[in-house]
Amino acid sequence: MKLKVVEYLSKGEFPLGEAEALSLYRAMRRARFFDEKALTLQRQGRLGVYAPFMGQEAAQVGLALALGPGDWVVPSYRESALLLARGLPIHTLILYWRAHPAGWRFPEGVRAVNPYIPIATQIPQAVGLALAGRYRGENWVVATSIGDGGTSEGDFHEGLNFAAVFGAPVVFLVQNNGYAISVPRSKQMRVDYIARRAEGYGMPGVVVDGNDVFAVYLEAKKAVERARKGEGPTLLEALTYRLAPHTTSDDPTRYRTREEEEAWRQKDPLLRLRQALEARGLWGEGEEAALLAELEEEFARELALADGAPEPRPEEIVEHVYREMGPDQRRAWEALRRGLHLEEVW
Amino acid sequence: MVAEKTRVLNMVQAINEALDLALARDERVLVFGEDVGRLGGVFRVTEGLQAKHGEARVFDTPLAESGILGLAIGLAMGGMRPVAEIQFAGFLYPALDQILSHLGRWRHRSRGRVGLPVVVRAPYGGGVHTPEQHADSPEALLAHAPGVKVVIPSSPERAKGLLLSAIEDPDPVFFLEAIKLYRGSRAEVPEGYYTLPLGKARVVREGKAATLIGYGGMVEVMLEAASVAAKEGVEVMVVDLETLVPLDEDTLLEAVRETGRAVVVYEAMRTGGFGAEVAARIAEGAIDHLQAPVLRVAGYDAPYPPFSAIEHLYRPNARRVLAALRRVLTH
Numbered sequence: 001m002k003l004k005v006v007e008y009l010s011k012g013e014f015p016l017g018e019a020e021a022l023s024l025y026r027a028m029r030r031a032r033f034f035d036e037k038a039l040t041l042q043r044q045g046r047l048g049v050y051a052p053f054m055g056q057e058a059a060q061v062g063l064a065l066a067l068g069p070g071d072w073v074v075p076s077y078r079e080s081a082l083l084l085a086r087g088l089p090i091h092t093l094i095l096y097w098r099a100h101p102a103g104w105r106f107p108e109g110v111r112a113v114n115p116y117i118p119i120a121t122q123i124p125q126a127v128g129l130a131l132a133g134r135y136r137g138e139n140w141v142v143a144t145s146i147g148d149g150g151t152s153e154g155d156f157h158e159g160l161n162f163a164a165v166f167g168a169p170v171v172f173l174v175q176n177n178g179y180a181i182s183v184p185r186s187k188q189m190r191v192d193y194i195a196r197r198a199e200g201y202g203m204p205g206v207v208v209d210g211n212d213v214f215a216v217y218l219e220a221k222k223a224v225e226r227a228r229k230g231e232g233p234t235l236l237e238a239l240t241y242r243l244a245p246h247t248t249s250d251d252p253t254r255y256r257t258r259e260e261e262e263a264w265r266q267k268d269p270l271l272r273l274r275q276a277l278e279a280r281g282l283w284g285e286g287e288e289a290a291l292l293a294e295l296e297e298e299f300a301r302e303l304a305l306a307d308g309a310p311e312p313r314p315e316e317i318v319e320h321v322y323r324e325m326g327p328d329q330r331r332a333w334e335a336l337r338r339g340l341h342l343e344e345v346w
Numbered sequence: 347m348v349a350e351k352t353r354v355l356n357m358v359q360a361i362n363e364a365l366d367l368a369l370a371r372d373e374r375v376l377v378f379g380e381d382v383g384r385l386g387g388v389f390r391v392t393e394g395l396q397a398k399h400g401e402a403r404v405f406d407t408p409l410a411e412s413g414i415l416g417l418a419i420g421l422a423m424g425g426m427r428p429v430a431e432i433q434f435a436g437f438l439y440p441a442l443d444q445i446l447s448h449l450g451r452w453r454h455r456s457r458g459r460v461g462l463p464v465v466v467r468a469p470y471g472g473g474v475h476t477p478e479q480h481a482d483s484p485e486a487l488l489a490h491a492p493g494v495k496v497v498i499p500s501s502p503e504r505a506k507g508l509l510l511s512a513i514e515d516p517d518p519v520f521f522l523e524a525i526k527l528y529r530g531s532r533a534e535v536p537e538g539y540y541t542l543p544l545g546k547a548r549v550v551r552e553g554k555a556a557t558l559i560g561y562g563g564m565v566e567v568m569l570e571a572a573s574v575a576a577k578e579g580v581e582v583m584v585v586d587l588e589t590l591v592p593l594d595e596d597t598l599l600e601a602v603r604e605t606g607r608a609v610v611v612y613e614a615m616r617t618g619g620f621g622a623e624v625a626a627r628i629a630e631g632a633i634d635h636l637q638a639p640v641l642r643v644a645g646y647d648a649p650y651p652p653f654s655a656i657e658h659l660y661r662p663n664a665r666r667v668l669a670a671l672r673r674v675l676t677h
Contacts, residue, residue, distance in 0.1 A: 072424075101457055102457075104455055104456060104457045105456055105457035105458060105459050106456065106459060108459070113423065113456065113460060114455055114456055114460075117447075118443055118447045118448075121416065121443055121444060121447060121448055123416070124412065124413045124415075124416025124417055124419075124420065124444070125416045125417075125419045125420035125423065125444075125448070126420060127413075127416070127417055127420055128416060128417040128418060128419055128420020128421040128422070128423065128424065128428075129420040129421070129423050129424045130420070130424075131417070131420070131421060131424070131426075132420065132421045132422075132423065132424020132425055132426045133424055135374075135376070135402070135421075135424075135426055136424065136425060136426075154412060154440070155412055155413070155416060155443070155444075158408070158410040158412055158413030158416070159413060159416060161408055161410070161413070162407065162408060162410070162413045162416075162417060165407075165408055319457075319458075320453050320454045320456075320457050320458045321450075321453065321454055321492065321493050322453070322493065322495075322516075322517045322592075323453070323458075323461055323516040323517055324516075326545065326591070326592030327545075327592055327593075327594075327595060327596075328592060328593070328595075
């Protein structure tokens, strides 16, 4: 299979209408704004361990905006941009990263489930969710996402094979950012492109410049359309780079060079899109300043909402284990609620 | 509610009937796994179901247990009621990430938004000369997974009603079926749809001298031991736990308090087995009533032996249960 990297921005091409291009930029800028704020909050001790996505906005926003309103997103943990673009409220996301239970129940209207922490386990689950839509006649498409390292897991293989066998309406996005924490892609696999594996499963594989939102968006749209028409899954590989650490606990200077980071900074997806918009006279300092002011205001409002969330109750630990508490949860619930765990065996 | 007309079925037939009824009753129910479609399962538990309910609702999957569990979780997330078969309980291990990390956690981590009405059926246990790795009893592993229920029926009649309850249940249920009972256990089974409650243990034989506690394939072993003891004039109580999680501690403790002597019987490896949990609960809740140490009769601390000539020594039998009974009675 011959694979060609799909790209537009690097060639000076502008394949979208103004409104579409601008909405992609706004969503990416909003995501980046959140990422920066989250890192600041984390340093202030106002957020838990956080996994930044900086540099991967094009891949995530491009996928999110390619979906229809009834479609589902099944994300991994580095996909806050995907969730934001999908409509998850900022205060919910803040509470999620604060590990506050109020941030772990995503609102009913948001067609996304909580991010997955184990690697690749979301892949077969996304297939199941996609098939459920078919059984129910709802025709929803499921978009799920994983990193390059995750493709080494057995569940990635099992899930893609299941999807192909059942013709499941799924778009598998691999955000190939070159590293599984510290292990480079070259030590992870011996194929040039992860999308090449698609042939082995019997589904189309597409590689895009993951820092080119036009490429991601247009290829994701094609994949979503194919899935919706009953033509089965697609493996979409986005070549990108994580400009920030793996998490706020990570030190990337131990495994990659400043030069490499700097080179990728030049390919910052946000910067590239903005330059393309500016070249066409669609964006400028004024628009940027207005957008930032708007984002600042929105974030302040959302942060206040998050700050106003009530303290979690101790007994929340044993709530929602089952729909109805079993006797063991009930006993623990009573003890936690009354503070008896401090005095009694319970 | 129990229907009135009955006929004699073995456990394979009773479970098949339950699946058939569930498929007919609720269009969200799906039955799938390795070889469950055209073949009807390696034990024929799903025989005829695909022909009757169609390939969309009763289907074969690729040979991948983690994929099967993941598929089940996703289907349930999307509003279906999957009943997945894992061909042997010892083949659950590739799916442990899905089980331990996700199956019983989704409701909790989504704070109630995503509940998973998944049933995972798997044959377990020894006693019929299966090949290596085909006789494991991993119920303690499953009982240690948060947010799931574990049910192990001891007869065809119980299996049918409990499985229908498991399929109706809003939370994930592991339903382990003793291979030895598949065709070795025959009983009157009511016709039609009926459910039996999960989370309830039951006293299957009354007695004042001591209490035998077990589940699944061990119930008939305990009953055999009890009838031998009765011939010697010793009446022992037998408790079938039926649901391991959530455990019916009230019935368990009441049964032990009545006799003051308890033997826990399970065919899994002794150390860390579910019987250890039972013994701990007894120690916590009924120690003042105990007149003897709580004993366990279990598999030995070794893999289930594939060696056919000595395999039968691993699985507890009535003689071993009687030996333990003698010890608690003479303490």
